[in-house]
Amino acid sequence: MEILKLLFILVMSIVVSIILYKFVPFKKFKHEQIIIGVIFGFMIMIDNFFSSYIHGVLVNISTSLVLCAGLIFGTPAGIIAGVIGGIHKCLTMSQGIGMYSQVIEGLVTILVGFCAAGLRIYMFNHKKPTWSKGIFIVIIIEVIHVLIIFTTHVFEMREIFLAITIDIFSQIILNSIVVGISLKILSLIVIEAKTIESEKRNISQVFHKGVFICLFIAFIATASFNWWTVTEISKTDTSKLLEVNIKDIEQDFLEALNSNTIYTAKTISNNLLGRDEITNDYLIKQARAFNLTEINIINKDGIIVNSTNEKQINFDMSTKEYSKEFLVLLDGKTKEFIQEDHSNAIYDDSYRMYVGVSLASGGFLQIGYDYDRFQLEISYVAKHITNNRHIGQNGYPVIADMNYKIISSISAPDEILQFEVEHDLIDIGECEKFSLNMFNEPYRNGDITYTVSV
Structure with a gap:
């Protein structure tokens, strides 16, 4: 169902762009820009309702709709479409992402409209760009989108980073498809009397192209650096979280084991x-x-x-x-x-x-x-100290004996499970973290007196 919703809005946006550009004549430029801006604004409203979830993350093509209006049809159309779509996002809660995030998304949509207008005026001389440049613009806009989200959600960095990890590539691909296909088809069926590509290249155009390439490289470099920074911070925080929890589990485990034997x-x-x-x-x-x-x-x-x-x-x-x-x-x-x-x-x-x-x-x-007998005592204690104990949001501890048999398991507490060992744990130092697969899912663990995994 989610795929069908995406296909519907993708095809609709491409078809509408082609029909309006090729087959619908307008007598006055002003009327044309207002009508097209309203039509694309209305399509953004439809896109808000037809937004799909990919792995639990919201995906839509609002960016491409605003860019199509601004880059293909004209500066006013892009601004009008962005304002209508942005205001609708700010006022509606149909996407279920929270009021604050909804307002940010609305403001980003409005910003995209002004960006499209500026690009059409100052870089493309009031003419539609080629399909390749359209895709480059989508990538840059989505990178800016990501930076804005990071900046406005600094206190939810972990959740936002996980969401963007899933969302960013889907957003770039889908929006690039809409903008790229629309511009490519229009370039094949519509021959303009004078286009950027047919004009004699002057110093200004060469400079604009150079600036465009430099901006593209700068944005990609900035995004890559931010991505690397956040990833390393997340790894460090995760490592510290594991170390603290492993030490707590080790202490609780030994205290409970000693208490039971003394009792x-x-x-x-x-x-x-x-x-x-x-x-x-x-x-x-x-x-x-x-x-x-x-x-x-x-x-x-x-x-x-x-x-x-x-x-x-x-x-x-x-x-x-x-x-x-x-x-x-x-x-x-x-x-x-x-x-x-x-x-x-x-x-x-x-x-x-x-x-x-x-x-x-x-x-x-x-x-x-x-x-x-001592292994039975260990297993009894291990099950009790790991029961209802969580690490982070979705993690939980698992304790295994030296034969790699799980003696505590939340998912199957009454069974003795065993995971496949990819290398000898003897070669791993005390409290050194390593990764293994359990139930075909990767997880992190560290070795204390007994293997404590997360």
Whole structure:
């Protein structure tokens, strides 16, 4: 439907331009200019209602309609068409882009009318330009249009930049089609007694052409520089936004993970209170209840007196470097301890993540997670800290384990998803940003303890 609307207004504008120029005679220049200006102004009003949305961005051909009136038919016609179309844009809300933006668009339309008038008088000597020059004018006018939008929306730079990224090329192409085809067809079917191309080139005309080319190059260079500047600013802002959010997520993730493991250890220690005897069988039941790999009870001397693994009973915690760290729980001040570096199990070399809490009766309790159990804990925490959490307007965090399996996902929270890795993450430094594809959509991410993606 949107394509049909665009085709209708495109064909209508070209056909009307040709019919008015070739087949409709006017006796008086003044009447001709007023009537043509009103007709093109009316077509701009129709274009306002027939404006189409391409990827959510409004696209119309008001610029080409004003230029056709001014460049093809005459200075007054261009001004009248621009004023009528501009006032209509200022007064109507049919385009749904907000009152402020609507007024700016209206003023731009009026400005285009005066630009067309000035070009016809001072550059083309009251004659219609060639189709190639018409296209150049469209490009320059659209560049000016973009600069005006940037200038008048400095506090909405991000949204405006995204909109213009989609809109600018569509606007240039569509308006160039209307102006270029109209001028080309007219040059084929209408032979003027005296045109710019047939006149003897004088110094003034050469100068005008040179100025025109210089202006065109200057505008393109300015637009390219502004585009590059805004793009780099957007990249920098996005990078900073990612860094801040990744640090916040890392901190929240570690705090939540530590809080959960400490809470589990304290719950088990509370279950031990009031029991006359703590047996290994009871510790095994507690380990099963909390899905733990290992539970140890250490006395005041740093010796394991009860354990879910009988082979570890009577083990002296001070005999190994990584187990010695837990003896800080015997100083009477430290109530809880989490080993930052995940170590091997006390009895063998298998993976363990240990957490300890002091006991009211003296000594301390130690719980251990093997790799699979700790990954479940990580997945549980990851889902909770990423739930309903957004980055920017449309972004959200995704946490993956070292096997590139997504353990938190807003789009499919109950599934373990996996994305294809284009290169080894081991080669990427800590907090270094890189890009991968997920669900066939590009996204940015950075590597912290676990891969945090945005």
